[in-house]
Amino acid sequence: MSEVTVAQLAADVGIPVDRLLTQLGEAGIKKSSDADIITEDEKRDLLTFLRQAHGKKSTATQTTSAPAERKLTLKRKTVSELKQPAATRSVASRGTPSSGKTVSVEVRRKRAVIKTAESAEEKSALLKEAEEARKALAEQEAERKAQAEQEEARRAAADELRKQEEDNRRSKEEKLRAREEEERQREVAERFKKEEEERERLEEEKRKLAEAESAKKAVAKAKANKAAAEEARKKRTSDKGGRKELHVAANAPRGRRKKKDRSRAAQRDQNINVPGSGEHGFQMPTEPVVHDVEVPDTISLGDLAQRMSVKAPEVIKTLMNMGMMVTINEVLDQDTAALVVEEMGHNVVFKKADDEEQDILTAVDIEIEGETQPRAPVVTIMGHVDHGKTSLLDYIRTSRVAAGEAGGITQHIGAYSVDTDHGKITFLDTPGHAAFSAMRARGAKVTDIVIIVVAADDGVMPQTKEAIQHARAGDVPIIIAINKMDKPEANPDRVMQELVAEEVVPEDWGGDTQFIKVSAHSGEGVNELLESILLQSEVLELKAVAEGPARGAIIESSLDKGRGAVATVLVQNGTLRKGDPIVCGTEFGRVRAMFDESGAEVDSAGPSVPVAVLGLSGAPNAGDDAVAMPDERRARELAEVRHQKVRDSRLAEQKAAKLNELFSQMGDGEVLQVNLVVKADVQGSVEALKDSLENISTDEIRVKVVASGVGGINESDANLAAASSAIVVGFNVRADSTARRILEERGLELRYYSIIYEVIDDVKKAASGMLSPEIRESIIGLAEVRDVFRSSRLGAIAGCMVVDGVVKRNNPIRVLRDNVVVFEGELESLRRFKDDVQEVKSGTECGIGVKSYNDVKAGDQIECFERTEVAREL
Structure with missing residues (x-):
C-alpha cells in the first residue's frame, strides 16, 4: 500500500505509536494521532531523517550509488457469466415462464511490485530501530503489569474494607435485633405484670364491695330489730289496763327527761320480752370467732395474720x-x-408444703389412664474421669461428643435417643468428675439401667465407687463395662477383683451383675453390651402409657440469647406435644417448639424420648419434674405455689445462715470470707460449681457464693458483685458491655473459665492468699558461756564457745539457763578477738554482748535462731 496510518506503520516497524509520532515531529512531519495518513514521500523523509540522526549518508547519495529499482507488473483477467432472471411483466403477458438471459462479466487485475535494493547499513539501522521498539514495548508492558497489580491490590483492599463494613453493619443489626427482642420481652413482662395488678385490684374491689354489702345488710338488720323493739315498747305503754311506767309521775312530760335517763330506759325496754313475739330485743355480745388456721412448713408473719383474720x-x-x-x-x-x-x-x-401443690394437681385431674405399652430403656452411663464413657457412647451413636467438651471431659448431662440394630435405647451421659455428683445422682433417679464404665488399665477409682452407691440408692440394676480392652496393659481380672471388694460380683463368679468387656475404639464387645441392655430391659418389663398428658423430668436447662430458656425434658409417661401448657419446677409456659438430639424439630415426644423444649418463663433446675397441664392458667397457679414455697424456704435458710454466721463469729472470732458471683451456661454446671466452691471453706476462711444463675453476666450481676465485693466467675458465658464497664470502674475481678478444675484451683489460690502466713522458727546455732567479762563501757560481755551451727550478728537470740528460756532478744555485739564479725561458726570462741540484758552467767547457753514465713494453702 502506498498510504498507511500512523498506527499501522508503528505496528509494521514494531515501535510504540507515541515514539513514532515523536520521530515524525522531529523529522518535520506534522502528525497528531494514530489515525493520520502517511504517504510514501513522508515515509522516505522519515527514513532520511533517521539515517542522518544515526550518522549515515543522505538519501540522495545512496540513491545515486544504489542500483536501479526493478519494477514487475502482473496482469490477470477473469471472465464469469451472470444469469439474469426474466422480468415479471413478460411472464404475465405471455402466460409462459421465461428462462432469462446470460451476461458475461470480465474482471481485469493489474499489480505492480517494486523491489528496491537495501544496503547492509540500512538493514542494520532498521533492525536496531526494531530492537529499540521491542525494548520500549517490553518496558511499557512491564509498567502496565505493575499498574495492573497495583490496581488489583487497591481493588482487594477496597473489597476487604467493604467486607468489614458489611460485617460491622450486620453485627450492629444483630445487636439492634437483640435489643429489640429484649425490649419486647420486657414489654411483655410489664404488660403481664400490669394485667396481674389489674386482676388483683378488681378482686380487691369485689371483696370490698362484698364486705360493704354485708355491712349494709347488718345495719339494715340492726335497724329492723330496733324498730321492732320500739314498736313493742309503744304497745306496752298503750295497753288498756292503764299500765304506767314505774318511777315516773303520771303528769310528768317525757320530753324533760335527761338524755342519759332516756337511753337507759330504752336499754331496759329492750331487755323486756315482747308478748307474742319470738324475738329478743337484746343483742348478745359477739363471741370471738375461732378459725382453723392451716400452717405450712414456713409462713411469713403477714400471711399468718391474714389467715387468722387479725391485724x-x-x-x-x-x-x-x-x-x-x-x-x-x-x-x-x-x-x-x-x-x-x-x-x-x-x-x-398442720399442712405440708406439698399439700397445696397436690390439691392443684388433683383439681386439674391429670392422672394418666390408658393401656401401657413397652417403652425404650433409659440407660445412664457412669464412671470415673477419662475411663471412656463418652467415647463408648460415641461409638454407639457414631458421632463425636467429647471433641466439643472443654478439656476433653463431659461437663453436662447429655440425653441421646439411639436406634440400634437391637432396638431403641435412650442414653444419659453423665460427667465423671467429682464436682458433678449431684448431676450423676439425678441421672440415677430417672434411669432404668446403669452402665458403669471402668478402664481395664486403671481399675476402680473414687467416682466409680460413688457411681455404684448412686445406683444402689436408686435401686437400679448395674451393668459393668470394662473398657479399653484394646490396650496392651489392660487387666480385666484386677478390675473384677476390685469390684468384688465393692460387693459387685460378676455372673461368672456366682453373682448377679453382668460384666462386658468392650473397647470404644475397636468396637469389641459393643454388640454384647447392647444385647445385655435389652435383655435387662425385658426382665424389668419396662412399660408406660403412651397417650395422655406428659410427665417427665428435666435433664438439663440453659438460657439461649436467641431462643430464651431451653430445657431438656425426658418424657416418662404420656406424650408431650407442641403447644401444650407445661410446668417445670417453678417455671411454666407453653411448648413453642421441640427439638430432638440432632437439632431437628419434632411435634410430639413419647415415653423415654428426650427433647429440648422452648417457651418456658425461665430456666428450671435440673432434676425438676415436668408436667403437662390442661390450660396455662392452672400451670401458672402451680408454678406460683412452688415459687412461693421455694422463696419461703430460701428466706428460712438465709435466716439460719445469718444466725450460724453470728454464732461462729462469736465463738471463733473474725472469719475471712471470699464472695463469689457464679454464672454458667447450664443449670447443672451452676450447681456443681456452687457445691465444689463452697466445699473449699475451712474454719479460718469461708468461700460464699452470694449469687448464681444461668446465662450471661449482666448489669444486675455486676451491681451485686460491687455491693458484696465479690469475684465474678463466668463458666462458658461472657459479660456484656455494661457489666464489664461497672466491674472495671469498681476495680472488681472478672474471670472466664471453661474447665471446672481451673475454677476450683484458682479459687483455692485466691483463698489461700488471704490466709496469714505461717511463721516457722529454726535454730541455726548454739553457744555456751564459758566466762563473763564486765566493762564499764560495754556492760557484761559473755566469752562463749560456739558448739553447734553458726551464730549470726543480725539474728534473734534466746538465753537459756538450765534449758529454760530466761531472755529473748537481740545481739548487741559479736566479736572475734578485737574485730566485729557478722557470724561465728562451730568450734570457734567469740565474745557476745546481749542487748538490754546484763545478767548473763557462766554456764548459760545462747541460742541463735531465725524466723521464716511459709505461705499456707487450703
Missing part, C-alpha cells in the same frame, strides 16, 4: 410477749407459727 401488729405483739423481736416480713417455721396460733385462740391445722 399484723397483734401477731407481732404476741411474739414479743413470747420473747421474739420480729417484723411483718419475718418468716416463721411451722412450730413457731403453731404456738402463735394457739396463743391467739385458734385451731392449728
